[in-house]
Amino acid sequence: MSDKESNDEVEVISERLQAATTIDSAYNNAQQQQQQGKSSRRNSSNNGANGQSVDGKKSCSATTTTTTTIDDYVLVRNIPELNLPEKIILVIDTVREQKFTPFKFGTGATFSPLYMIKRAVENFICAKATIQPGVHEYALMSLDSQGAFWLCDYTSNIKTVVNHLEGIAEDVLEEEQRTYDLGQLFETIHARTATPAMNRPMFVSRVILIYGRSNSIPKFRTGHKYLENLTENPCSFLDVLFVHEPASDDNMCEAVYAEIAALDTTNYSYIFEVGRNPAKLHDNMAKLLAHPLQRPLQKDASYTFISNAQEVHTNV
Structure with missing residues (x-):
């Protein structure tokens, strides 16, 4: 051009x-x-x-x-549904809980949750870049048991992002943490993220949080104002993919999901959950490819080809 x-x-x-x-x-x-x-x-x-x-x-x-x-x-x-360039921060939870269930394929092969998350993120980035080469930029963050870390600055170079992605290692917990403070994450995002102008935005900012703990409830001890600053901007969006253990009485999947759902204070977020199902993990990640200014509300989204088919939005 x-x-x-x-x-x-x-x-x-x-x-x-x-x-x-x-x-x-x-x-x-x-x-x-x-x-x-x-x-x-x-x-x-x-x-x-x-x-x-x-x-x-x-x-x-x-x-x-x-x-x-x-x-x-x-x-x-009240914003035109324009295909503005996106600046996307991908936040990957690296914590492996003591009792975890691996992803299992029909061949019998098993893989850790972090390995599968990295593959889904890599496919997301490559697909997004294929749809519009060189238009969108990506940054990378990680979460571990101690806090949030900025790994890769905004770039449209896919190889750079994938190289940083491959370098992410698991954080194996010695003791279970019943809660996790999200304040550190959103404080880091606030300090490093690009903020679109509210009157004449030239780009859209989006955070995609991939949370993988089934026994640690994400809460705000501090820093809730940083989430408010993010979501009050009409050109900033927060999406979440919760990758969890099979729900049971032995974990807190429902409580964790309730707190994640509460992060959507504007009703414009896409929030998905998936257990140890490889196909649904990639399906849900693919549902985040749509431009946030051009997609419908999540409750109105349909992924079927049959016009009169009723789709149930559940991702367990």
Whole structure:
């Protein structure tokens, strides 16, 4: 693409952004009501999300660039569905719990959860880059029992990202950790991530968290404000893939998932869960390929070819 074509495309994007629908008076009234209950809803989202399903994620208060109807408070983005370049941070949990179940294939071969996650991430990056070569940029982070670490800066060079990905090693726990502080993760993201401009964004920022612990509940001891800063920007998104043990009374999969679901404070996140099923792991990772400005809400997404087929959104 020539410089002239690039400039023309930027001008078109700017014109469409300026022509976006403004917030009407009905929204202003609804927003005032939402702002009054903002604190109470956040507390409810953090503390009362147990048992909440993927399709039952609650809508929270809108930002200044979204509109809502008074009748049912359905959130509608007021941003053009443009294919802006993405800056994607892939966060990979490296912890291997003491009692873990490997992924097992029909051939009898078994692989550790981290190995399978790395393969799914590699396929995601290569597929995304094949769809639009050189457009999107990727950064890499890891989580272990001690904290969050930045591994690779934003780059569109796929080989660089994959090389850093291959260097990630397991962190084997000596003692089980019943909770994990997400504050460190989002503080690191806040310090290193690129923030899109809210009035005339030239790119979209997205965090894809792949969490793999079934006996350690992710919570915020500190740093919740960094999550709020991320999600309040209408061009920043948070997606989560929870890769867990087969759910049983011996683990805390349901409690972990409830806390993960509570991270979606805008209703624009995609949150998936998968047990030790290799095919579904790759399927769910593939569902994250769609551009966050151009995909429907998760509850409205359909992955079937039959128009009248009813799809159940469960990923266990």
